[in-house]
Amino acid sequence: MTExxxxxxxxxxxxxxxxxxxxxxxxxxxxxxxxERNVDFIxxxxxxxxxxxxxxxxxxxxxxxDAVGKPKLGYSxxxxxxxxxxxxxxxxxxxxxLVGAGNLGTALLGYNGFRNYGLYIVAAFDNNERKVGTQxxxxxxxxxxxxxxxVRRMNIRMGILTVPAQAAQEIADTMVRAGILGxxxxxxxxxxxxxxxxxxxxxxxxxxxxxxxKLALTMQQNLEGTR
Amino acid sequence: MTExxxxxxxxxxxxxxxxxxxxxxxxxxxxxxxxERNVDFIxxxxxxxxxxxxxxxxxxxxxxxDAVGKPKLGYSxxxxxxxxxxxxxxxxxxxxxLVGAGNLGTALLGYNGFRNYGLYIVAAFDNNERKVGTQxxxxxxxxxxxxxxxVRRMNIRMGILTVPAQAAQEIADTMVRAGILGxxxxxxxxxxxxxxxxxxxxxxxxxxxxxxxKLALTMQQNLEGTR
DNA sequence: TAGATTGTTAATCGATTAACAATC
DNA sequence: TAGATTGTTAATCGATTAACAATC
Numbered sequence: 001m002t003e004x005x006x007x008x009x010x011x012x013x014x015x016x017x018x019x020x021x022x023x024x025x026x027x028x029x030x031x032x033x034x035x036e037r038n039v040d041f042i043x044x045x046x047x048x049x050x051x052x053x054x055x056x057x058x059x060x061x062x063x064x065x066d067a068v069g070k071p072k073l074g075y076s077x078x079x080x081x082x083x084x085x086x087x088x089x090x091x092x093x094x095x096x097x098l099v100g101a102g103n104l105g106t107a108l109l110g111y112n113g114f115r116n117y118g119l120y121i122v123a124a125f126d127n128n129e130r131k132v133g134t135q136x137x138x139x140x141x142x143x144x145x146x147x148x149x150x151v152r153r154m155n156i157r158m159g160i161l162t163v164p165a166q167a168a169q170e171i172a173d174t175m176v177r178a179g180i181l182g183x184x185x186x187x188x189x190x191x192x193x194x195x196x197x198x199x200x201x202x203x204x205x206x207x208x209x210x211x212x213x214k215l216a217l218t219m220q221q222n223l224e225g226t227r
Numbered sequence: 228m229t230e231x232x233x234x235x236x237x238x239x240x241x242x243x244x245x246x247x248x249x250x251x252x253x254x255x256x257x258x259x260x261x262x263e264r265n266v267d268f269i270x271x272x273x274x275x276x277x278x279x280x281x282x283x284x285x286x287x288x289x290x291x292x293d294a295v296g297k298p299k300l301g302y303s304x305x306x307x308x309x310x311x312x313x314x315x316x317x318x319x320x321x322x323x324x325l326v327g328a329g330n331l332g333t334a335l336l337g338y339n340g341f342r343n344y345g346l347y348i349v350a351a352f353d354n355n356e357r358k359v360g361t362q363x364x365x366x367x368x369x370x371x372x373x374x375x376x377x378v379r380r381m382n383i384r385m386g387i388l389t390v391p392a393q394a395a396q397e398i399a400d401t402m403v404r405a406g407i408l409g410x411x412x413x414x415x416x417x418x419x420x421x422x423x424x425x426x427x428x429x430x431x432x433x434x435x436x437x438x439x440x441k442l443a444l445t446m447q448q449n450l451e452g453t454r
Numbered sequence: 455t456a457g458a459t460t461g462t463t464a465a466t467c468g469a470t471t472a473a474c475a476a477t478c
Numbered sequence: 479t480a481g482a483t484t485g486t487t488a489a490t491c492g493a494t495t496a497a498c499a500a501t502c
Binding site for chain 2: 029114
C-alpha cells in the first residue's frame with residue numbers, strides 16, 4: 001500500500017431496491033434541514049429519529065452512495081445531498097414522453113419536482129382531438145399517431161403511460177416498437193413487455209390493499225383495547 | 228380427531244407485504260382469464276408463467292387466502308377470485324374523503340375501479356372557491372374548513388391527500404385531529420403523524436429512482452454488448 | 455482525554471425458492 | 479394407472495439489525 005489510497009472498483013455491488021427507494025427520502029429531508037435550519041453536519045442517529053428509520057439502516061443506505069462521515073460529527077449535509085444526487089443520476093437530465101393527457105397525465109406534467117430528479121417530460125400524446133395541438137403545462141400535445149416517429153427522431157428512452165386501462169397494452173406495444181426501453185405505467189392495467197424492457201407499475205390497487213389491511217388491523221386492535 | 232375437520236385458528240399469521248401487493252395482481256389476472264377465455268380451473272404454473280412470477284411464489288401467496296386447489300386440476304378460478312376478494316375485504320366497502328381537488332384528485336375521483344376494491348370516495352375538499360360547491364365526478368366539493376366536522380359526523384376513517392407539498396402536513400394534521408386513522412398520501416411530501424396512524428405514501432421520486440436505475444443498467448449493458 | 459459516531463464484520467430475520475410426499 | 483399439481487416442510491438468499499473496533 002502506498003500513501004495514495006487506491007479506490008477499489010470491484011464488481012458493481014447490487015443495490016437493494018428498498019435502499020434505492022429510501023435515498024430520495026433522505027434527500028428531501030436533508031434539503032429541508034439545510035433550508036429551514038441551516039444544519040451543516042448531521043448524524044445517522046438524528047436522521048433516523050426524524051424519519052423513523054433505525055439509524056443503522058440509515059448508515060447502510062448512505063454507505064452505498066460512497067459518502068463518508070466524520071466520527072463524532074456526522075456527515076456534511078451539503079456533501080451528502082451532493083453524493084445522493086450523484087448516485088441517483090439527478091445531475092444529468094433524461095427526457096420522457098407522456099401518453100394520455102387526462103387528469104392524471106396533466107397532474108404529472110404539472111409536477112415540477114421531476115426536473116430535480118433528472119426527468120423532463122418533453123411532450124404529451126393523446127387521441128382526443130380537442131387536446132391535440134394545444135399546450136398542457138407548457139408542453140405540446142401531439143396525436144398518438146406521431147409517437148413512433150418522434151420517439152425515434154428524438155431518441156426517447158422513457159415513456160409515461162397515463163391512459164385508461166383498455167388502451168394501456170396497445171400504447172405500451174407502440175412504445176416498445178418505437179424503441180422505448182422503460183415504461184412508467186400509471187394505468188390500472190398490468191402490461192406485457194418483451195424481456196429487457198423495464199416497467200415500473202404504479203399499482204394503486206396494491207397500495208390500497210396494504211393501507212386498508214393495516215387500517216383494519218389498527219381498528220381491530222383499538223376495539224380489543226376497549227374491551 | 229373426529230371426522231369433522233377442525234379449522235385451526237391459531238394466532239393470526241403475519242401477512243408479508245409483498246404477498247399483499249401481489250394479490251390484486253392475481254385477482255385482475257383471474258378476472259381477465261375468466262372473462263376473455265372462460266377458464267374454470269387454473270394452476271399456479273400457468274398463473275406464474277403468464278405473470279412472470281415463479282409458480283411456487285404464486286402457490287405461497289394463494290395459500291394465505293385459505294384457497295384450496297385440487298391436485299392435477301389446479302384452483303377453481305371463481306373460487307379463487309372470491310377467496311382473494313374475501314381476504315382483502317373487497318366485499319364490504321369503506322368510505323374515504325379526498326382533500327385537494329386538483330388534477331390528481333380529479334383523476335382519483337374519476338377512477339371507478341376503487342369501488343371494486345372496497346373503497347368509495349364520498350366527498351372532496353378544496354380551498355379553491357371556484358371548486359367549492361361544485362361537483363367533480365359526481366362528488367360534492369366542500370371547503371376544507373368543513374373537513375373536521377364532517378369526518379366526525381360521518382365517522383370517516385380514511386383520508387386521501389392530493390394537495391401540493393406545502394399544504395400536506397397541515398391537512399394531515401387536521402385529518403388526524405378529526406379522527407382519520409389512515410392517510411393515503413399522494414403529495415410529494417413525507418408527512419409526520421402520531422404513532423398508530425397509518426400512512427401509505429405514494430412516493431413518485433422513489434419509484435422514478437428505481438425505474439431510472441434499472442434503465443441506466445440496461446442501457447449500459449446494451450452498450451457493452453455492442454463492443 | 456472521553457465519548458459520540460462512523461465503518462465494518464457478524465447475527466438475525468423474513469421472504470423466496472427448493473424438495474418431496476400426498477392426492478386426484 | 480401415471481403424472482401433473484397441490485400442500486408442507488426445509489434450504490437459501492437477501493435485507494435488516496446487532497456488535498464492536500476505529501477515529502476524530
